[in-house]
Amino acid sequence: xxxxxxxVVKCPICKKDVPFDDPNMPFCSDRCRIIDLGNWASEKYVxxxxxxxxxxEDESGETE
Numbered sequence: 756x757x758x759x760x761x762x763v764v765k766c767p768i769c770k771k772d773v774p775f776d777d778p779n780m781p782f783c784s785d786r787c788r789i790i791d792l793g794n795w796a797s798e799k800y801v802x803x804x805x806x807x808x809x810x811x812e813d814e815s816g817e818t819e
Contacts, residue, residue, distance in 0.1 A: 762775045763775065764780065767781060769783060
């Protein structure tokens, strides 16, 4: 063994550590994956309206 530690992320639902090589990544289990899917289906999560072209220019300080 090389002694290197596998990188991990936190499960977005229960906050447990999840190794990058876990087949459920970024979730720790099918349970958390289904909870997340249910949150999207019930519209608990939403994507904000798309940014208009001039809003993107204002934020970056650059113009095309």
